[in-house]
Amino acid sequence: MTNHDEAAAVRPLTQAWVSRYLEAGERIVSTEALHGGVTAEMRRLTIGTRDGGTRDLVLRTVVNVEHAEDWLNGEADTLNLLTGTEVPAPELVAVDPTAAHCEYPSLLMTHLAGRTILDDYGLETRVPLLARQLVAIHALRPTERPRDYVTLTTADTVVTPKGADAAAWAAAIDVIRKPAPSYEGRFLHRDFQPGNVLFDALGARITGVVDWAATSWGPTDLDVAHCSANLALLHGPAWGLRFAQAYEEAGGVLAAVASERLYWLVRDALAFSEELQLVSQPWREAGRTDLTTQAVEQRLDAYITNLMDTLS
Structure with missing residues (x-):
């Protein structure tokens, strides 16, 4: 077996576990580290087949992360739920949430064709596609609801960047001191953003949505707010509000009252203040x-200011 770099190497116990789920005569012939993961190690495994061809699988390994068992069990359940739906997601192959067989908690799934696109070119085409895909996710009606959404940021944990518009940030922080607005719950991806969406070579079609570990039940506004904040940091503040507009144009339903929309948009945007280095x-x-990190801080400040000027 070959690997493209040391980080791509699969640990011995995990390699043996993966091999249990291969077809007779198959073997791992190469591995490649996949970049972009924040909370897990991601690897693409190329499997040599009996007929001399290859196929790919993806291995998620969660190393020294609290609640890894819950995350992997949640993702496994979600991947099973998504099988047969119109949402393009990987198929579950196996999961070892407690590291009973692997060195660390792990999940093995099929590999989806496509690539993430994070550059500015073609954004006008991709944003409506992202919006339509998120509407389709929110339309799912599982027989069993996933766990309720979680937001860890509080008014006291927000980190105001140096040189930020102090008045705008103080006003934004005051927004999330208030109780969360009431909402009609929906199935949420909970980390829907460009880094977790795969496109075809031309960027004209979505081929997959990945990273379902945080799937939960909550307001559609929260999923929209998360993608909006990511777009604002990746491409500029104006794209944050543009995504919310595209979501509604695609048939999605958000809070009817501006102050309620502001709550979710601000809450998710402020959460980025605590982990800008990790995210960027x-x-x-x-x-x-x-x-x-400095450039992202400046965009976050501009986005927060934009939200407060537009919706407050």
Whole structure:
């Protein structure tokens, strides 16, 4: 077996576990580290088949992360739920959520064709596609609801960037001191953003949606707010509000009252303040070297200010 770099190597116990789920005569012939993951190690495994061909699988390994068992069990359940739906998601092959067989908790799934696209070119085409895909996800009606959504950011944990518009940030923080608005729950991806969506070579069609570990039940506004904040940091503040508009144009339903929309948009945007380095590092690894921590801080400040000026 060959691997493209040391980080791609599969640990011995995990390799043996993966081999249990291969067809007779198949073997792992190469591995490749996949960049972009924040909370897990991701690897593409190329499997040699009996007829001399190859196929790919994806291995998620969660190393020293609290609640890994819950995350992997949740993702496994979601992948099974999505089988046979119109949402293009990987198929579950196997899961070892407690590391009973592997060195660390792991999940094995099929590999989807396509690529993530994080650059600005073609964004006008991709945003409506993202919006339509998210509407389709929210239309799912599972027989069993996933866990309720979680937001860890509080008014006291927000980190205001140096040089930020202090008045706008203080006003935004005051917004999330209030109780969450009432909502009609929907099936949420909970980390729907460009880094978790695969496109064809031309960027004209979505071929897959990945990373279902945080799937939950909550307001559609929260999923929209998360993608909006990512777009604002990746491509500029104006794209945050543009995505919410595209979501409605695609048939999605958001809170009817501006103050309620503002609550969810601000809550998710402020959450980025606590982990800008962590969030932006995978973007730089993917080629967006312009997105330094300072540049992302400036975009987040502009986005927060834009939200407060537009919706408050």
